[in-house]
Amino acid sequence: MKESLETLLITGEDIQSIVRSVGLDNIMDELIEGTYDALINYDNQESIMPVRSGFNYSKPSEGLVEWMPIRSISKDEILIKIVGYHPRNPDQYSLPTIISSVSRYDTRTGHLKALLDGVLPTSLRTGAIAAVASKLFGYAKSESLGLIGCGAQAITQLHAISRVYDISKVYYCDSDPQTEESFVDRCQMLNLNCQFISSDIDTIIRESDIVSTATSIGIGEGPLYDNLVPREWLHINAIGSDFPGKFEVPLSHLKQSYVCPDWITQAKIEGECQQLSDEYIGEDLTDCLKKANELSHLRDNFTVFDSTGLALQDLVVSDILLKYAKSMHLGRYVKLENTSLDEKNPYSFLTQTAKVEK
Amino acid sequence: MKESLETLLITGEDIQSIVRSVGLDNIMDELIEGTYDALINYDNQESIMPVRSGFNYSKPSEGLVEWMPIRSISKDEILIKIVGYHPRNPDQYSLPTIISSVSRYDTRTGHLKALLDGVLPTSLRTGAIAAVASKLFGYAKSESLGLIGCGAQAITQLHAISRVYDISKVYYCDSDPQTEESFVDRCQMLNLNCQFISSDIDTIIRESDIVSTATSIGIGEGPLYDNLVPREWLHINAIGSDFPGKFEVPLSHLKQSYVCPDWITQAKIEGECQQLSDEYIGEDLTDCLKKANELSHLRDNFTVFDSTGLALQDLVVSDILLKYAKSMHLGRYVKLENTSLDEKNPYSFLTQTAKVEK
Numbered sequence: 008m009k010e011s012l013e014t015l016l017i018t019g020e021d022i023q024s025i026v027r028s029v030g031l032d033n034i035m036d037e038l039i040e041g042t043y044d045a046l047i048n049y050d051n052q053e054s055i056m057p058v059r060s061g062f063n064y065s066k067p068s069e070g071l072v073e074w075m076p077i078r079s080i081s082k083d084e085i086l087i088k089i090v091g092y093h094p095r096n097p098d099q100y101s102l103p104t105i106i107s108s109v110s111r112y113d114t115r116t117g118h119l120k121a122l123l124d125g126v127l128p129t130s131l132r133t134g135a136i137a138a139v140a141s142k143l144f145g146y147a148k149s150e151s152l153g154l155i156g157c158g159a160q161a162i163t164q165l166h167a168i169s170r171v172y173d174i175s176k177v178y179y180c181d182s183d184p185q186t187e188e189s190f191v192d193r194c195q196m197l198n199l200n201c202q203f204i205s206s207d208i209d210t211i212i213r214e215s216d217i218v219s220t221a222t223s224i225g226i227g228e229g230p231l232y233d234n235l236v237p238r239e240w241l242h243i244n245a246i247g248s249d250f251p252g253k254f255e256v257p258l259s260h261l262k263q264s265y266v267c268p269d270w271i272t273q274a275k276i277e278g279e280c281q282q283l284s285d286e287y288i289g290e291d292l293t294d295c296l297k298k299a300n301e302l303s304h305l306r307d308n309f310t311v312f313d314s315t316g317l318a319l320q321d322l323v324v325s326d327i328l329l330k331y332a333k334s335m336h337l338g339r340y341v342k343l344e345n346t347s348l349d350e351k352n353p354y355s356f357l358t359q360t361a362k363v364e365k
Numbered sequence: 366m367k368e369s370l371e372t373l374l375i376t377g378e379d380i381q382s383i384v385r386s387v388g389l390d391n392i393m394d395e396l397i398e399g400t401y402d403a404l405i406n407y408d409n410q411e412s413i414m415p416v417r418s419g420f421n422y423s424k425p426s427e428g429l430v431e432w433m434p435i436r437s438i439s440k441d442e443i444l445i446k447i448v449g450y451h452p453r454n455p456d457q458y459s460l461p462t463i464i465s466s467v468s469r470y471d472t473r474t475g476h477l478k479a480l481l482d483g484v485l486p487t488s489l490r491t492g493a494i495a496a497v498a499s500k501l502f503g504y505a506k507s508e509s510l511g512l513i514g515c516g517a518q519a520i521t522q523l524h525a526i527s528r529v530y531d532i533s534k535v536y537y538c539d540s541d542p543q544t545e546e547s548f549v550d551r552c553q554m555l556n557l558n559c560q561f562i563s564s565d566i567d568t569i570i571r572e573s574d575i576v577s578t579a580t581s582i583g584i585g586e587g588p589l590y591d592n593l594v595p596r597e598w599l600h601i602n603a604i605g606s607d608f609p610g611k612f613e614v615p616l617s618h619l620k621q622s623y624v625c626p627d628w629i630t631q632a633k634i635e636g637e638c639q640q641l642s643d644e645y646i647g648e649d650l651t652d653c654l655k656k657a658n659e660l661s662h663l664r665d666n667f668t669v670f671d672s673t674g675l676a677l678q679d680l681v682v683s684d685i686l687l688k689y690a691k692s693m694h695l696g697r698y699v700k701l702e703n704t705s706l707d708e709k710n711p712y713s714f715l716t717q718t719a720k721v722e723k
Contacts, residue, residue, distance in 0.1 A: 019703025023714045091475015106475040117449015117464040126703040130711040193710040345377025345484040352551040353488040356381045
């Protein structure tokens with residue numbers, strides 16, 4: 008029996024339809040729960056996740072394209088997200104900084120089963136993991152959220168974290184005045200009942216229970232601030248550090264904090280952990296979640312979640328989206344791969360008497 | 366000005382249409398010439414090609430999925446081929462052993478510009494590079510070609526090599542009797558004026574001027590033969606060795622031959638060069654082509670081209686196919702990536718008053 012070898016394409020518009028139909032809050036809640044489950048059950052014998060690799064360059068303008076692979080043994084699948092980070096995209100091309108797509112392969116045959124937009128899923132899952140980390144490490148009565156950087160990622164940070172805490176105050180700033188100015192408008196569809204306060208970094212660090220940093224600060228230009236006095240329980244989600252030489256949080260603050268990387272190996276290459284020797288680095292989020300009770304005292308202390316991004320998160324979000332795409336009959340099947348009539352003859356399509364499919 | 370962010374999909378059927386329209390021989394000739402040009406002009410400052418990486422496994426059955434990236438600075442592009450090798454595909458699923466797709470990204474923005482079938486292109490380009498190597502190293506009056514392994518790759522080996530030599534005799538064998546039996550039929554559309562001789566390996570090695578090995582011999586089960594006496598000018602294209610532990614050509618023969626890898630770094634990991642210490646390994650094909658005159662004496666001696674596969678070849682073949690796809694208006698544009706209305710708001714599609722495109 009010849010396998011059906013079509014590739015399911017799920018476009019950005021399909022994902023928009025899913026989000027509209029399921030509801031933005033419902034999708035985020037499901038994703039936060041799915042991310043939590045995937046992390047706490049993470050087993051590196053079941054999910055094999057090599058360190059991502061890629062090209063980074065300064066011409067034509069600063070950017071990178073990298074591939075993030077994961078193999079799931081139980082699913083008989085490999086997922087590869089290919090993601091571009093080009094901080095000048097918004098200014099130069101009115102495009103998002105992060106553009107990506109997600110491919111899923113069948114490990115029985117090598118067939119490309121599905122190709123999905125990765126842009127919205129990346130924002131969503133980056134928000135979701137920050138919510139998971141904030142729930143673990145954040146002050147139990149957190150009600151103020153600070154956002155340094157008001158681009159695309161700030162929206163999903165706010166959205167996700169507001170699903171796990173009753174946020175009543177949002178302090179925000181961006182180095183670009185227009186981006187800062189448009190932020191509140193861009194948050195409208197979240198329907199949050201909270202006060203938005205345009206601030207400087209000083210105020211954000213002083214007044215927030217939780218802060219997410221998601222900036223395009225340049226290589227070697229970090230940190231975003233220094234020598235500020237935060238609340239004693241400040242939890243920071245360091246989202247923007249995911250490039251060698253790029254970091255956001257001051258070393259002095261990191262050294263006073265429990266620093267939890269999503270994945271220490273990767274975080275030491277491109278996260279805040281680049282700045283730290285091993286003695287200052289805590290355990291991976293997967294391990295921290297497993298010992299949440301033991302670590303509960305950290306909720307009243309400085310903590311930093313060093314988020315560099317895991318293909319595991321992309322597996323979770325694409326699982327959810329594929330489930331809805333199938334139940335809603337969204338997406339389209341394309342016969343991309345040339346598996347034509349005779350598997351031992353790449354030219355069989357040229358013959359008159361083609362072998363009949365079995 | 367917002368860039369148009371559509372992805373051009375070129376399916377297997379589109380590529381079939383191109384080949385039908387341009388002609389199989391014309392495509393192969395153009396590809397052999399393009400491959401030669403790309404190799405002889407290869408500059409690792411212009412084309413940055415990391416060693417491929419991937420997952421390989423023995424369950425659910427033996428296989429691998431790997432990614433082969435290359436960045437072309439002059440094109441402002443990154444190409445990534447994702448290729449699966451699953452030797453049981455033909456038996457288990459009536460599918461080709463090698464299934465792949467090729468993605469091309471814009472390094473200005475990270476956008477996925479095109480996604481192409483990789484199955485037929487991989488066969489074609491693997492044939493083409495063997496023709497380039499055979500032309501460089503093969504006996505000038507070569508007229509007999511031996512094929513050990515009669516699967517999909519054997520067809521394009523025969524096709525490509527018959528474009529650069531007047532092949533009058535083809536000796537062939539396959540460990541699977543059915544595959545051997547069907548081989549001549551599968552070659553019909555090549556319209557070759559030559560004698561096909563079903564043989565054993567002994568005869569093939571004894572009688573051929575050029576041999577291509579393209580088998581699915583198991584890990585650790587090589588070589589395909591040993592202690593046979595070839596013609597003194599035998600050139601072997603070792604196509605099938607591209608997996609750690611997999612090799613086809615006997616060590617004793619390699620040691621008597623000038624061994625030219627496509628890329629020594631990779632060939633030592635997964636090619637015939639796994640068997641060899643550095644003193645027995647010649648220069649890369651790119652370098653050998655540059656000094657063709659100096660190496661012309663090798664045409665009368667034992668030579669082995671150790672082909673593991675280069676993303677550079679995929680760049681060449683996809684350039685040619687994209688050129689024809691555009692001139693023939695083939696393929697279709699899909700808006701895969703969610704770059705929606707507001708680059709700083711992943712949820713903008715949920716708002717009533719969406720920002721108007723610039």
